[in-house]
Amino acid sequence: MSLNDRERFQLRGALQEAVLKCSERCLYQSAKWAAELLNSIPEVDISSLDSSQLRDDRGYASAVMASAVLAPNTDPEEAVLEARDIGRYLLAKSLFDCREYDRCAAVFLPEATLTGIISPRDTSATTPKGKGKGKATVGTSKPNNGQTIPKISQRSLFLALYAKFLSGEKRKDEDAEMVMGPQDLGTCKNKQLTTVSRVLEAWFESRKTEDGDFVDGQGWLEYLYGMILAKEKNDELALYWLVRSVHLFPMNWGCWLEMSALITRVDDLNRVMSRVPEHIVSFMFHIYTSLELYQHDANLASSLDKLLYIFPSSSFLLTCNALLSYHAKDLVAAEQNFSHLLSVHPYRLDSLDHYSNILYVMNARPKLAFLAHLCSNVDKFRPESCVVIGNYYSLLSLHEKAVQYFRRALTLDRACLSAWTLMGHEYVELKNTHAAIESYRRAVDVNRRDYRAWYGLGQTYEVLEMHAYALWYYKKAAGLRPWDGKMWMAVGSCLQRMGRNQDGIKALKRALLADSYYEAGNSLEGAADSMRGDPEILLQIAGMYDNLGEFENAKAYMEMCVAQEIGSPGESQSESITIHHDSPGGDSDDGGDGASRGAGTEGTGVTAATSKARMWLARFAMRTEDYATANRLANELCQDGVEVEEAKALIREVRSRMESGGPGAS
């Protein structure tokens, strides 16, 4: 996907325009994103293009050359409108920049106008009489009753409505008061949502053509409408409008983000991808959303590489790259990617919370401390900084302080997903299950794709011995991460506790499969039959077979479990650290566990699980009167120094049996 100079030039022009348009509409984050992207394209020598070429493309050339403060509008009608209310627009924009949202909205849409637009509909909808002017049916009625929307440019309308919406958001946050306080139950609503959506509805109605189609706007109002519909949980309709918006103006990253928030499964993503325009941003959207869905495969990597070729130093794409490695459980690569990103953009705090998660899992304490130091120096009141610091404290087992910093992150931004989840983990550590459940619940409410929160919920309920509940959450988590053994193991254990051994065995086998899927270099077939895995899981499966009375199966698994001590020589090529937990619950023994399993190819050595398996096998041999085996196993146990007393007792028993039964047998 290499571009020639001309295309690159066009891209620059488009991005420039996007930055201007987004900042005109006070969509700061989108503007930042576009500007970052713009600056990651390598510089083109303008003089190398001949002038005739430039003359051909007046449009983009002027966009490139002119450093316009306001982007010109291509629609003549809109341009006239914009020219007419430029003064008021500038006032509104200044007010917006000063965060006086209500006043900003009132510049174009005073309260009287708003009620005029909204209320008559209400009366016509509620009173059966109606006025005859407009039909009572909501969907098709034209807002010719009451006041119509003032004739202003779409830009102004967008700004006014967006300001209204933000003022509602602000009020909502203020009403919620303290994080996890008595008011903060997630029940506070943005009270401006209905107003804004009514106005937008009316506006779109007014632009409806005869054949029930909508006249294309500029894309921005569609975006706002989609966003509002999404807030109202009207997902399908929201998606429809957002897709419309990206068709009209594809460079609005905020719009893509909204879409990505609405997509909860890969199928959805594929369906949406067919509806969106073929554009460079849609590739980015695809990558981003796939990552949000914890996808990682070769296609994704290759398309990311292609994009990186165009934008070699784009921090956004580099972040995606790092996250890709992270999801592929290649922590070292992810760490390196993030580290590189950090050195290129030392002041950039975005997504460093992911980096801190990686460092946490890698137990890289000095580096995490340094990162926290850096973030705190850049801006200690950014949610990302607080999360990084919280993670560091969590690693130091200072859970109270960690909670304090996560709370601060949430005070700064209530939608900070990772902070909710991580705070849940900390509450688990503090044995405050009630708060932990609430935190996880809030995380899930913010983003339903966060498997760690689901898993955490499951874990917490398991602690409370509410297995049926826990199972449901574990299943949710496993649904989000079907190739993650840990999820399946949790499901399996839960099922075992509930006495559903058959199902439990299935789940655990799946866990084994998932684990080996990673270890064998992501190829399912090769790993399946070698049946290497966590001795714990094997022991558990065996235990369940035992409970079911299927002793042969149990024995087979027990033997497999014992066999893990030696490991399979064929696979001894070391894969460095390929097994990592990004476990919720922040198990403190993560490091040690990971290390012992990292050496898995050379065998685990004697562990508690294998010893238990051996003991079981010895007992089983006793029962089946295979005294020689029993004796050998018991002796091995004695050598290993685990449960020596019991093993010695066993040996004594074997001897006595052999002595008593020996003559008879021989």
Add this chain to the structure above:
Amino acid sequence: MSRFLNPAKIGLLALIELYTNKTVPTSAILDVLSFITSHLIDNDISSSALSSSDRWRRAERTVSLVISISDFEKVLTPHTAASGIPGRNLWYVFVQKLWKIDSLHALHDFFDNCSTLLAKTKEELRRDAEMGIPSPAPDIIQLSRNSPFGAFVRRSQLEFTRLRFHDAIELWKGFVKYRQTTAAYYRKKTPAFQRLSFDDVLLTGEREWGPAVEALASVAYGDMLRDDPNATMPVSTDDIEKLLEFQIDQMQKYGNRIPLEIRHQFHDLVMDSYMVPSLSHYLSYLEAWRAGDYATSFDYLHRYFDYTMQNRDRSFYQYALMNLAVLQADFGCHKEAIAAMLETVSTARENRDLTCLNFALNWLFHFGRAHPEVTKELESKSQLGTGKESLAFLRSRAKETGTWSLWSSALMSEAKMCLSNGESVATALEHLVRSSQILVERNMKGMVGSQLSINIALWDRLGVTYLSATTCEVFLQCHARHSIFDDELKVTSRQASMLALKGKYDEALEKLERLDADSLRAWKPSQYWHKFRGIIKLRRDLHHNNLDGAELLLSQLLQSKADDLEPDIAFVIDTLHVDCLVRRGNIEVAFTKVEKMVAELRDENKDIALRVRLLLLKAELLDKCGRPQKAFTIVVRAANIAWRARLIPYLWPAIGAIANILSSLGEFEPAIELLHAVLPRSLECENSAMTARLYSHLGDANVGLAGRMPPKSNKRREYLMKGVDAIEKAFNHYSSVEDINKQCEMMAKKATIMKVAQDYVLANDYASVYLDLRKAAAQLKI
């Protein structure tokens, strides 16, 4: 910066760790431990050996430790390490230890590991025993939890946990900077050392990041890497508070100002402190007060109480008022002072603050004694009652509440009152002994000054100059360093004035010069000091008959007399003024001045000794006019009072004056008898001028007696010789105080007597000596 921790404290912790690891060799243990302890424990036990300049060394030490690491270097460099590479000294080991803290995380670990230094609690031991962990070997040094070191380690740990992350970073950055000065040294000894060794993450990251590491370092460490000259110093609030308390304590204890250098350093620290305690306003107030800057000190006092009031309702209001009153009084605003102090009394009553109330009453009493004109109108209506009663009241209250200082000061006041009223010396002595007992029992070193001052005055009044001089010496040698500078100054000037009376002017001036210049920076003591020097010089000038110089000095001294708060000095200046007038021959003016002073004294009911002295002065003036008989009643009264009050130094001149009158009446024999009785005792007083005068009276009487004898008889000759002898002695005494006029007079007398005795050769000799003296006097004048 943080509340408690700063890089210097990390250094101390590291040193403690070295000690517990037994890296410190046996020979160095004492040095190292005393170094650490001196920074952990507040009170300095070794203070008895401290001179006034050493007193501030503690503050200097604290400041310099905070500012730079070199203090550690000084202590540690001379010692070798007990383990590790041979030849490396303890300083290297210490620096190495510090450089091993090579990242923010290492700092967290460092504090985490501090708990291993501590002895385990019973709880922990029990738990360990359950877990099967053996208890530590007995030869391992473990800090007991409540020892100074243990407490310090625990407090440091606690404070570190309390730090917010941002503060922890600040501490870390401060530490990196603090340590950076040792980089050059450490680089020499450690080959692996690199530029980025201060942060391990950066060092290892250099490989990965390449040149971008610079950018990262500058983001993380900010301007710290660029040797910023106005960078802040890593000072903790704890240091500031410690320093503040120390300084205020010093100022209140010794009454002197802060040395300039320390003040500058402290100012720098306060500028960099994260939080400035309101106590610093109090320090500024004290400083301004001592500097004699009324407006500023007033402003700061109000500011201090404004900042402290808010969090503790009115409960400290009385102290604010009390400070205000003392300040006002010190700057001569007596009316305001009285008003403020009366309000203090009522507020203290309201708040039931007995200590404050007692102090206020005590102060009011003393103030009333010193400035009766201000308190006069109060006396009738106020709740104070008369002096005696209120003293008795105070004493009993002090006994009840156990405020020893108040008790002893009440006793001293009573003694003082006894003396000044001319009551029984024995009673006064009894009070003194009782107060002295309290002082010794309660070890109140600060009060010894005033106790001994009264002692000195007592011996003076009893005419045992030797004892009072000894007492002065004892105070200066033994007690001066514990007491407030004012006492030292007063005793020294007392000593100087004794020397001046003996005519040892240079020695006296030298004594004054030798006082601590730094302490003299305070406004009031320096005023006093200047005045006292002026008085000694004035006395010398008068004796040298250098009247122009004397008048110049007098004019300076007299103009500030109005706000002079020491009635004694005022009186001395007045008498010297009279003396000057007499020498000018302006006896009439001198007489009116004395009359005025007498009238003033009578009104104010002041010290009885002053009255006697005024009476004597008056008699002398009359004598000068050639009307000695007119002074008879005056002199007899003076002698009577002096005898009753045992005012020995004034009794003898009174007797001398009587003898003089007797001689003038022609009653030479009783005059000689009186003088013979008096003279040996007067020698004890070591007041040369007085003795000389007595001798000259004796000479006069003898010569008078010779006049009665038949001419050319042996008797006559004998008396003439006796007269010459006496006059010779008078001359000697006069010359020891360098009183030119009197010397000439005596010489002239001698010459005349010789002439009468028809020993013309000697008469001629004496005459020529007389002329020489005149010439010398003329030279002295220039």
